[in-house]
Amino acid sequence: AQSVTQLGSHVSVSEGALVLLRCNYSSSVPPYLFWYVQYPNQGLQLLLKYTTGATLVKGINGFEAEFKKSETSFHLTKPSAHMSDAAEYFCADLNAGKSTFGDGTTLTVKP
Amino acid sequence: GAVVSQHPSRVICKSGTSVKIECRSLDFQATTMFWYRQFPKKSLMLMATSNEGSKATYEQGVEKDKFLINHASLTLSTLTVTSAHPEDSSFYICSARGGTGDVETQYFGPGTRLLVL
Numbered sequence: 001a002q003s004v005t006q007l008g009s010h011v012s013v014s015e016g017a018l019v020l021l022r023c024n025y026s027s028s029v030p031p032y033l034f035w036y037v038q039y040p041n042q043g044l045q046l047l048l049k050y051t052t053g054a055t056l057v058k059g060i061n062g063f064e065a066e067f068k069k070s071e072t073s074f075h076l077t078k079p080s081a082h083m084s085d086a087a088e089y090f091c092a093d094l095n096a097g098k099s100t101f102g103d104g105t106t107l108t109v110k111p
Numbered sequence: 112g113a114v115v116s117q118h119p120s121r122v123i124c125k126s127g128t129s130v131k132i133e134c135r136s137l138d139f140q141a142t143t144m145f146w147y148r149q150f151p152k153k154s155l156m157l158m159a160t161s162n163e164g165s166k167a168t169y170e171q172g173v174e175k176d177k178f179l180i181n182h183a184s185l186t187l188s189t190l191t192v193t194s195a196h197p198e199d200s201s202f203y204i205c206s207a208r209g210g211t212g213d214v215e216t217q218y219f220g221p222g223t224r225l226l227v228l
Contacts, residue, residue, distance in 0.1 A: 034216070034217075036219070041202075041222070041224065042221055042222065043117075043204050043219040043220050043221040043222045044155075044204070044206075044219040045219070046216060046219075049215070051215050090154065094215060094216075094217055095215070099145060099147075099155075099157045099160075099217070101154045101155045102154065103153070103154045104153075104154050
């Protein structure tokens with residue numbers, strides 16, 4: 001069975017601090033991993049994705065994530081948080097015809 | 112990036128009536144479209160997957176007679192909530208997949224807020 005686990009439903013950081021949002025997956029086939037961001041009452045916006053190739057992927061707004069097969073992880077990072085980064089973040093595995101989303105992590109950025 | 116639109120963005124209806132939500136891929140042909148439901152502070156729940164010209168595949172526990180999905184063209188899918196009840200109130204989000212050279216990525220619409228009174 002395919003699953004995605006986001007550790008920490010709420011993460012709070014200070015403006016300018018490192019952002020780390022954790023995502024672990026479980027899949028019997030190679031995963032296609034995505035990070036999406038959702039602002040209140042809006043749809044999901046694609047941040048970045050990993051399907052094949054380079055394991056360190058860069059996305060929009062300064063975010064990046066590294067696919068680590070040995071750790072079955074795909075954590076999202078940003079070196080310096082901005083107030084506008086406050087939102088809900090979802091990790092997803094969209095391979096093998098299945099859409100599996102994590103429960104989401106709410107990122108709060110303190111001034 | 113690819114753009115997906117949804118209409119309406121917000122709808123209020125009376126219990127027992129039907130509501131249709133449209134999902135369009137504006138700048139690419141979507142071979143597959145997905146319909147999700149999102150409850151407050153919760154993740155997305157996949158309701159069904161539809162491929163153009165064929166019947167939708169519903170997830171377990173989703174009533175196909177209540178949530179009618181039509182994918183009549185490569186750019187349009189509709190979700191009709193039939194005989195809506197207050198418990199159907201939710202945020203419905205569609206996504207589309209199939210852009211040239213980017214067949215894995217799902218692009219999401221802005222969502223439709225349904226309130227059934």
